[in-house]
Amino acid sequence: MDPLELAVLRPGARDVSALGAPMAGQLARLAAVLAGTAIAGRRIGLVTGVHIAWAPRPAAETDGPVGAAVLARALTVLGGEPVVLTDAWCGPVVDACLGAAGCGPAVVLPRNATEDEVRTTVAALDLGALVAVERLGPNRHGRVMTMRAVDISASTAPLHAAFDLPGLPTGAVGDGGNEIGMGTVPLDVVATAVPHGSEIACRTPVDHLVVAGTSNWGCYALVAALARAVPDRGEALRALLHPALDAALLTAAGEAGGIDGVTGDPGLSVDGVPVADYADLFADLARLGSGPWPTPPHPTPRRSPSGSGPAACG
Secondary structure, three states: OOHHHHHOOOOOOOOOHHHHHHHOOHHHHHHHHHHHHHHOOOEEEEEEOOEEOOOOOOEEEOOOHHHHHHHHHHHHHOOOEEEEEEEOOOHHHHHHHHHHOOEOOOEEEOOOOOHHHHHHHHHOOOEEEEEEEOOEOEOOOOOEEOOOOOEOHHHOOOHHHHHHOOOOOEEEEEOOOOEOEEOOOOHHHHHHHOOOHHHHOOOOEOOEEEEOOOHHHHHHHHHHHHHHHOHHHHHHHHOOOOHHHHHHHHHHHHHOOOEOOOOOOOOOEEOOEEHHHOOHHHHHHHHHOOOOOOOOOOOOOOOOOOOOOOOOEO
């Protein structure tokens, strides 16, 4: 595996190295797709938000919205137009993170949205790519399950339906087996890799899946990978890999009601991991994002004549 992939496979709430091993090389491939799409000035959809229904004070978790906001900012650096999508349960936390990152608000689908309404909304956006970031999806029985095998289908709008739109390149970032994109990993691998794996495993596949200890870390690895893919924007992209930005977005998420998805409590932690315990990761990712890919996964993207497209982050 590439050192960038290995760096973010450090354990978060759990050891997901067994999920990451079959996906070796996918980080580079997804980064190449996103770089090319952004440089062409296209819209890129980012789907995020998990409602922690079992918590004493149910709210959206901080893993996912923070990483998606940083990734949105990175795509803007490359000239793309990120469009973040979530549902009404998670909208306030997602919008708080986007605002703290200097980006515009999300497209928030209603709690009672149907699969057809989701597809219609996303199809109308004319996206060049669609990526899920820590967004749970249905298991083989059509139910959305937490890592504790708690059914939260009733508080999860069916945003997974957008990932079967024909001709739309797709990707995902996940950390547990129950997220959109984990349908790319064989069911027997998920079943043995995580507790309750056979019950919680999401069966929605994507073209390229990134697995990390937390999904925020997976987004940070994508930012580093974009810096590799587009060296002339590398400095601006690597500047986003900083613990101060991570802490600022977590603070904004908390002020909007966001909670840790493992503990169920507010505070500066992600999936039970305090920020101080992973602060060293940012320097590692910035360093690893400074060099070229050992073997380029695709031809280096070329900038469109205009140089940039419309941007959602100012």
